[in-house]
Amino acid sequence: MNDHLVVVKAAPFNAETALRRLGEGITPTPAFYVRSNFPVPALDPQSHTVAVEGAVARPLRLSVRDLRELGVKTLVTTMECAGNNRMALAPLPTGEPWQGGAVSTARWTGVPLGAVLERAGLQPEATEVVVEGADHGRPKDGPGDIPFARSLPVAKAMHPDTLLALEMNGEPLPADHGAPVRLVVPQWYGMASVKWVARIVAVTEPFTGYYQRQRYIYDYGDGAAPTPVTAMQVKSLIVSPLEGEEVAAGGVVVRGLAWSGAGGIVHVEVTVDGGENWQDARLLDAPSPYVWSSWEFHWEAGEPGRHALRCRATDSTGQRQPDSGKWNKYGYGSNGVRPIAVYIR
Template identity: 50%
Template sequence: MPSASIESPSPAVHDEAALDVVRAEPLCAETPTRLLAAPITPAASVYVRSNFALPPLDAAHVIDIGGAVRAPFTVSLPELAALPRRHVTVTIECAGNGRLGMDPLPTGEPWRYGAVSTTTWSGVSLRTLLERAGLAPDVVEILGIGADAGPRDDADGDVRFARSLPIADAMHPDTIVATHMAGEPLSYDHGAPVRLIVPGWYGMASVKWLARLEAITTPFTGYFQQQRYVYEVEDTVEPVRRARVKSMITSPVDGGRCDREVLVQGWAWSGAGAIARVELAVNEAPIWIEAALGTPVSAYAWTPFEAELVLPDAGAATIRSRATDMAGNVQPERIQWNRLGYGNNAIRRIAVDVADEVR
C-alpha cells in the first residue's frame, strides 16, 4: 500500500457553528445535537476534549518508544508515513459525557450529551511499533504520554497527560497511532501531528499529541490514571476504561414537536461488544417495545435503531431508550453516582410535544 504523507498540522481554529463550546481555553466542545443524527460526524463537528493548552508541535515531531523493550527507538513522522496504513471507523465518547445529567452535579467540565462522535481515523497499528521494539516478557502495560502538560489544583508542579493500556488492548491491530482524521491530517485540537486511537475505550485512552510510548512492568499509577478519569465511589478508586453500554434518541429531538405516530430513531454503542437489543418506553409505562437494529458502519461504530410508536393523547410525552450489548450489559435506570462524574450511561428520556391527531 502506498504511504500517506504527513503534512504540517492544521491551525487550531474551529467553526463556532460546527461545535457547541463548553470551555474556550483549553477547548472543550460538543457535537451539536442537530448533527448527532449522522452516521459519520462531520469532521468540523467531532467533539474536542483538551486538558491543557496545545503543545507547540510541528512536522519535526518524533515519538520515543522505550521502557522494558529490547531495542528502544525513535520514529519520525515521515517514517510513520512509510509504514502500512490502517483505517478504523470508531465511535468515541468522552468519559464525562452526560455529567450534567447527574444529581448532585459532580465536579468537572459541564458536558451535556454531545461529547460523542463517529469518524474514521488512519495511521499505523501500535502493534507494529511495539513488535519492532521487542517487549520484555514481564511487560504488563503500554503507557502513552502526551506532549501536553500543565498545573492542577491537586498536584505539585506541572502534570503531563499520560494513560496506560493493558497489553492485550495495546497489541490489538486496530489500536492505532493516528495521523489522519476523516482523510485529512489531524488538526491541532484533535492531537496533531499524532495521537493514539483505542476503539472501545472512553476518549481519555486515545492520548493526543503523542510524545512517548513506554513499556512498563507494573501498573501505571499516574495522575490521570489514579486521580482523574477514575470512578471514585466512597472509599474505592477504579480507573475508567471501556465505554459503558449506552443509547440516545436522535429523532424526534428532545424538546421538539412530533405527531402521535412517530418514527423514533437513534444510536446505541458499547465498549464491551456489539449491541444486542434496544428497547423504547413511553412516559412511565413499564412496557418496553423492541426497536429494529440496523447495521453499523464498522464493528466499532454506533448501531442505528428505529421503531414506530403511537404516543398517548396530545400534549407532553417522554420517550426512553435502553440498550443491551452482547456481553449482557444493560443500561441502568440510574448509575452509581461517582464524585468526578464519569461513565453516565443511565437511561435518558427525551420530552416531546405531541400533535393533536394521528395521521
C-alpha cells in the first residue's frame, strides 16, 4: 500500500508499521498499523447510524452528526495489536504472523462512549457494553456469519477517555481505521477499539461472542479457564539502529520506544553484551499512561562485528518486561525481550 507499512495479509488488509517509520510521538496516519478481521464495510458517513440498545432507558439511533453534537474531546494514545510479536512465541501460535510493528500512536478526536450511554439512559443492571462493528464474516472455526464485536465492563465503557472516535490525527477516519466511527479504548490492546461501530448494546450477562470467548483470550493450554485479553502488557523496542544495520565504531545513539497499558514507563534498560550489564536508558518523555515513551541510550560501540542489543521496560506498577513472552494458544500479549543483531564496521 505504501512504504510505511509491511503487508501481513492482503485481504482483508492487515499491515504493520515498518520499524524505520516508528519514531517519537504520533505515527503518521499512512504508517499506522492496520488490523482487520473482515473486509472493510463501505459505510456512507452521511447516512450511517449507530444503534444504542439493550439495557438502556432510551434506545437511540445516532448519526455521525448526532454523535459530534454530544461534544468531542481529543487525546493521544498508543495502540498495539494483541497479536503483535506473535512470531516471537514458540511454538508459533495460529494467527497472523505479526513481527514487531503492530503498534502505533495517534491523536483521536471523538465523543466519550459514556456520554452516549448517559444519553441513552444506561440502566443500573447493565454489567457490560458490547460494541459491534459493521464488518462481518465467517471465521474458520466460528459460528457462521458474525460481526466483529467485543464487550467492555461498564466502568471501562464509562471512562471519560473511552471514545467513539470520528477523527484520527485531525482528519476524518480513513476506511481502514474504522470510518466513520470507531471505538478507542486507551491502555487496552487494539481488539477493544472496535472499528466501523454500528451497534452498542448494554447487557446484563457476560458477553460470550466469538471474539470475546474464542479469540482474544489468553489460553495457556494448562487447563485453566481462558481469560479475555484486555490491557497492553509492558513492552519496549529499539527503533534505531535496526536489525541487521551497520554502524560505525564510536558513539552510537540507540533509540527506542516503551509503553504499558498499566501505567507510564518509569525505567528502560539496555544491554549490549551477554546480559551481564543492564544499563539505564534516558527517558525523553515524562511517564504517560496512554502514550509510549521515547528513550535513548549512548552506546560506545567498540569491537567490530555483530552485537546483540536488547532493551526492557518497567512501568509505574513495577511490571517489567520478561525475558520471554508467556506462550498462549493464540499468541497474544507477546512482550518478551527481543535481541537484535547490529554490526559495527
